Amino acid sequence: MRITAALSGKGGPAPQLVELEQEEPRAGEMRIRLVATGICHTDLHEHPGRHSPQPIVLGHEGAGVVEKLGEGVTGFEVGDHVILSGNSCGRCPSCLAGRPTYCDLAMPLCFGGKRLDGSTALCGTSGDAVHSHFFGQSSFASHSIVPVRTAVKMAKDLPLEKLGPLGCGVVTGAGGVIEALKVGFGDTIAVFGTGGVGLSAVMAAKLVGAKRIVAVDLDEQRLEMAREFGATDCIKGDEDDIAPKIRGVTGRGVDFSFNTTNAGSVHTLALDVLAMNGTAGFVAAPLPGKDGPWAPQMFAMLAGGRQLRGILGGDANPQTFLPQLAEYWRQGKLPFDRMLSFYPFAEIERAFADAHSGKAIKPVLLMGENA
Ligand SMILES: [Zn+2]
Ligand SMILES: [Zn+2]
CATH class of the missing domain: 3.40.50.720 (NAD(P)-binding Rossmann-like Domain)
Incomplete structure (x- = not known):
């Protein structure tokens, strides 16, 4: 499927919008139509190339709607609202203890730029390889292929465009x-x-x-x-x-x-x-x-x-703690949305500049109709 994404690895102060080909979700994955994605300092640090291979689509505070389920996915339905957090294996002692940010495979799963089998979900329109799966999401994009553990289901009456930063900055x-x-x-x-x-x-x-x-x-x-x-x-x-x-x-x-x-x-x-x-x-x-x-x-x-x-990641188990944080917001006890600044996806360069300079505390890119 043809998607729009912001690519890092071609120089420049910010990722550049390009058209890419995205494969269908594989077993255990879902395709998410992104509504918004926050920009975090880890994105700024990774853009010039630090831990992850390039070219890559960064972005790890995504919020969106489930659009397609891969084989074997249970617990989600098309149309569910989700926010995306980090990826983890689900089987190591840290994951089993409910502390997936300390997953034994956190580095390859979040920064490896590919699945553990070496494949990526993205390529250029002429077939050149592009790295994906940054934090299991690569959400500087119109659509994202995510392992099911990365997604956290959220109540549909919450304002989805505001929720992405819960997945990294706010939970941290x-x-x-x-x-x-x-x-x-x-x-x-x-x-x-x-x-x-x-x-x-x-x-x-x-x-x-x-x-x-x-x-x-x-x-x-x-x-x-x-x-x-x-x-x-x-x-x-x-x-x-x-x-x-x-x-x-x-x-x-x-x-x-x-x-x-x-x-x-x-x-x-x-x-x-x-x-x-x-x-x-x-x-x-x-x-x-x-x-x-x-x-x-x-x-x-x-x-x-x-x-x-x-x-x-605040030691938190995203599956239980992120909905709890959203509930605190609903009760007026965690007004994190007051520190958000919204930018249309096409203005990612301005959003990056404002994040670097500190003009924006937490820039959020809007991918959907809200942009
Ligand atoms: Zn982050
Ligand atoms: Zn693990």
Whole structure:
């Protein structure tokens, strides 16, 4: 079938719209007609080529409608509304424990650019190979072939065009707070970086009843947004003495920190501000060379019983947690849609530029009639 997709691997600052041939869904797969797809920083990082082979169709916050079922698919019907999350094998110990973001096969299944048998679902109009199955979706496209585990069914009365970011950015922040760190009523937390992930973490911390929520960012407007979403204390990231200021909010440091940045200096800070027995969660590794080599202060971790915790996809099981997040939205407790900016699919270059510059917190491409 002829589809429109945005292709990475031909240079340029953003994926370019092209016509591609897409094969029919194979056994265990479905074809999704995409309605919208969010743009996440992983897409920005992968566009020039990092982990995945090229040329490739990126995109991993897709939302759409089931259009065709491959052989053996059960539990879905044509016309179902779905959002797409990461791919996973379903059989390894992590998958069986309901933690599919730590699937043993996560790298080949999400970043391999093909199925495990080596095939791809896409090719150019003259037959040249194009990589697909990015996070099991490659959703910068009018249509996507997805393994059934990637799709999460959503209620039809929810606004589908808004839901894609639940599949990565929002679940990374909200799941990080609720599922991974298990922040609870009366706890204190500092969130570093208030982009889409950090703001989702702030909303979730408010939702669970955290007593003090400290937001740290360089951008005044984002801090203002963090305050609207529930931050009790906002600190500019370029101020002096940030660590003592944050520790001073509670007098003894915070129970949790949640770092969404890749700066080594912020990783240091996120450990420095912990109270005794505090846990520092992080969702991005320190970028090599950004501000020198980074190493945790082991004595402070030992003496305070502190923990450092890597978190992927909010530790969440998408099949149960994403509908739960949508329900929180419906109840007005997770207003993530306020950080979305919509762009017609054809304006993907502008959307990428606005994501890079920070002008848009969470750009969403509209593929369907809404574009
Ligand atoms: Zn992502
Ligand atoms: Zn697995």
